[in-house]
Amino acid sequence: MKKIKNIFMTVLLMLLSVGVVACSNQKNAKSDTLTKNTLIVGLNPSGYGPFSHLENGKLTGFEVEMAKALTKKMGYKIKFVPTKWDSLIAGLGAKKFDVVINDIAVTPERKKAYAFSTPYLYSRSVLIMRSDNSKIKKITDIRGEKVAAATGTANADLVRKFGGENISSPDFSTAMELVRQKRVTSAMNSKESFLYFKKTQKVSDLKYLQASDTDIPTQPVAIMLNKDNSNLQTKINNALKSLRKDGTLTKLSKKYFAADITKK
Numbered sequence: 001m002k003k004i005k006n007i008f009m010t011v012l013l014m015l016l017s018v019g020v021v022a023c024s025n026q027k028n029a030k031s032d033t034l035t036k037n038t039l040i041v042g043l044n045p046s047g048y049g050p051f052s053h054l055e056n057g058k059l060t061g062f063e064v065e066m067a068k069a070l071t072k073k074m075g076y077k078i079k080f081v082p083t084k085w086d087s088l089i090a091g092l093g094a095k096k097f098d099v100v101i102n103d104i105a106v107t108p109e110r111k112k113a114y115a116f117s118t119p120y121l122y123s124r125s126v127l128i129m130r131s132d133n134s135k136i137k138k139i140t141d142i143r144g145e146k147v148a149a150a151t152g153t154a155n156a157d158l159v160r161k162f163g164g165e166n167i168s169s170p171d172f173s174t175a176m177e178l179v180r181q182k183r184v185t186s187a188m189n190s191k192e193s194f195l196y197f198k199k200t201q202k203v204s205d206l207k208y209l210q211a212s213d214t215d216i217p218t219q220p221v222a223i224m225l226n227k228d229n230s231n232l233q234t235k236i237n238n239a240l241k242s243l244r245k246d247g248t249l250t251k252l253s254k255k256y257f258a259a260d261i262t263k264k
Helices: 001-028 062-076 085-093 108-113 154-161 174-178 191-201 230-245 248-257
Strands: 039-045 053-055 058-060 077-082 115-116 120-124 127-130 147-148 165-167 184-191 205-209 219-221 222-226
Touching: 001 147, 039 062, 039 085, 039 108, 053 085, 058 062, 062 077, 062 230, 085 127, 085 184, 085 222, 108 115, 127 174, 147 174, 154 165, 154 184, 174 184, 174 205, 184 191, 191 248, 219 222, 230 248
Parallel strands: 039 077, 147 165, 147 184
Antiparallel strands: 053 058, 115 222, 120 219, 127 184, 127 205
16 A cells, blocks of 8 residues: 555656646747747838838838738738837847848848848849939949938948948938939939839939949848847748748749849
């Protein structure tokens, strides 16, 4: 009888031990997103697209559709948090959102502080100017000139690199108005952004000069996230790989840019 009692107590202690460990693991299990199974995305909807903008009160654009397709592959819900451009990266650092999807170019400086997904598109830089501008014929001609670009962007870095004076503009449309009003000689931005703007706004008074790959190499654009979240980075990369393989990225690119800019 005593032997049976000892066996019973041993089994009971083992079960209790397993239960405590299970509860402890469940308690200590950490979600890879701020809200479990939901990806919170920081972005800055512009007034023109094509990456993200409001249309009839709803968010749309290349990156909006891509983010929705991405989270569907991941099995997550999605929540967009519209944020001013100059607060996006700080907001990520403060963990107001899980990722930033906002035409973010991958640069060595940014990689020191943040992690990135694999690129989902490749961007080429252009100088946008008035059609009657005959002064700027190459990228180096902006030395000493006022050039519009959003503060904290790779475009602003490029303006300074080539000796220009960066004039901050909060969005693309504002930059174009600065050019039209001759408050700046040009604006530094991506070729795809200008082509979309030109098409949708029926622009005829502006032109662009594409920088050579020697002057400005093609820039990879990727999803930015905090460095301490490698699990989420892996899930995002796997989902992007699937979107590339099934043709979703190419389809969305052609829809918004009339070309496939998802390949280098």
